[in-house]
Amino acid sequence: MPESKFKPGDRVRVLKAYPPGHIRTPYYIRGCTGEVERICGAFPNPEELALMRTGLPAQPLYRVRFLQKDVWPDYEGSAADVVEVEIFQHWLDPAEVM
Amino acid sequence: MSDQGKYRPLSYFQLMEISLRELLVEKGILTNAQVDAEVEDMRRRTPERGAKVVARAWVDPSFKKRLLENGTKACEELGLDIPALKLVVVENTPEVHNAIVCTLCSCYPRMLLGIPPDWYKSRNYRSRMVREPRAVLREFGLRLSENIQIRVHDSSADMRYIVLPMRPAGTDNWSEERLASLVNRDSMIGVAVPKGPSE
Numbered sequence: 001m002p003e004s005k006f007k008p009g010d011r012v013r014v015l016k017a018y019p020p021g022h023i024r025t026p027y028y029i030r031g032c033t034g035e036v037e038r039i040c041g042a043f044p045n046p047e048e049l050a051l052m053r054t055g056l057p058a059q060p061l062y063r064v065r066f067l068q069k070d071v072w073p074d075y076e077g078s079a080a081d082v083v084e085v086e087i088f089q090h091w092l093d094p095a096e097v098m
Numbered sequence: 099m100s101d102q103g104k105y106r107p108l109s110y111f112q113l114m115e116i117s118l119r120e121l122l123v124e125k126g127i128l129t130n131a132q133v134d135a136e137v138e139d140m141r142r143r144t145p146e147r148g149a150k151v152v153a154r155a156w157v158d159p160s161f162k163k164r165l166l167e168n169g170t171k172a173c174e175e176l177g178l179d180i181p182a183l184k185l186v187v188v189e190n191t192p193e194v195h196n197a198i199v200c201t202l203c204s205c206y207p208r209m210l211l212g213i214p215p216d217w218y219k220s221r222n223y224r225s226r227m228v229r230e231p232r233a234v235l236r237e238f239g240l241r242l243s244e245n246i247q248i249r250v251h252d253s254s255a256d257m258r259y260i261v262l263p264m265r266p267a268g269t270d271n272w273s274e275e276r277l278a279s280l281v282n283r284d285s286m287i288g289v290a291v292p293k294g295p296s297e
Contacts, residue, residue: 024255026201028228040184043256061255063186068248077232080247086255 002042004060004089010036011095012064014087022050025091029083033095034066037084045088060089140213147178148210148260149281153274155187156265169260173210180209180258188251189262190291195242196249197235197288198259199227205253207260211283218287228252238289260286266294 006012016031024046039062044055068081075081108116122128151173155162165172169185185207188196200206201224206214217223226234231250235242242248251259263285269277284290 024202026228026252026254028201029252040186040255040257046255061257063257065249068250072229076230078244078247081231081249082247083228083250083252085252086257088255 002057002060002089004039004062006036006039006060006062006089006092006094008036008038012036012062012087012092013095014064015091015093017091021047023047025087026085028071029066029085029087032066032071034064034070034085037063037065040086043088045090062087062089062092064092140208143208143210144212145210145281145283145286146278147212148207148283148286149278150274151176151178151187151210151260152262152281152286153278155262156277157274162262165262178209184257185210186251186257186259187262188249188259190264190288192264193245194247194249195288196251196259196261197227197231198251198253198261199224200253201225201228202252202254205258207258207286209258210260211286215283235289238284240290261288263288263292266292266297268294268296 011033012035013033014025014030018027018030039060042058042060045059046055048055063084064087065082065084067079068075068077068083069079071083119128119133123130123133151165154176155165161172161175164175165187166189169187170180172187173180173185188198190196198207199218204214204219204224206218208214223234228250231248232242235248253259263281265277266280269280280292280294282290282292285292
């Protein structure tokens with residue numbers, strides 16, 4: 001298993017990329033910044049699996065917590081509301097890097 | 099109204115299913131008995147399984163702790179096998195309400211809740227639950243105060259989620275079985291909360 005680059009509490013930004021193929025990173029969360037909630041383990045890369053490849057080496061998968069108000073500027077509800085999404089490591093950058 | 103005996107042509111997908119199944123059997127990849135056994139297994143998976151897990155967590159704090167730490171492993175203790183998938187149990191508290199969605203498709207904790215309801219797979223629920231969860235919950239009849247944080251969990255990859263609702267008041271000394279009867283599918287998806295005897 002490749003080493004996990006991030007740990008719980010780290011601020012991360014989701015890549016704002018739109019490659020073709022089977023991608024498990026929802027569109028709405030691309031480009032958003034959040035915080036690693038936990039490391040889920042490592043799983044075969046679904047983008048490779050979709051092409052009938054092995055998806056190995058398995059990629060670290062994280063649950064990342066985003067404030068709703070950061071995801072949707074006009075979000076109606078508490079400023080504390082969050083959405084949590086599972087994101088593979090190769091879709092994440094440290095949040096400091098612009 | 100029963101449609102029994104009424105002729106209806108097969109739909110595209112029904113035809114596809116039959117054709118594919120017959121081919122697989124003909125080529126010796128599957129047997130009809132295997133297909134039947136799998137369908138039977140699927141039918142046996144119902145929300146009662148999830149309710150059993152919730153009730154156990156309500157009466158047994160150490161089980162609850164293990165359940166929140168590693169849902170898959172804790173469920174094994176109850177004889178519930180959750181192959182290959184990781185179960186994440188998210189706990190409702192007076193401060194936090196959790197709800198589950200899969201915006202990309204319709205990932206669902208089938209091993210504990212069975213076959214998902216149609217609305218769970220609808221574009222409406224899938225797109226709006228992350229965008230305006232409070233409005234969606236209101237439509238389900240659940241009005242939550244602004245002081246309660248809403249956590250929406252998008253099952254976008256390999257985890258599956260189930261909500262551990264709060265135990266209703268007025269259920270002290272209830273048996274596990276009786277408690278389980280309060281827990282329905284919607285409360286484990288997070289679009290409802292279990293109601294106690296006085297509600």
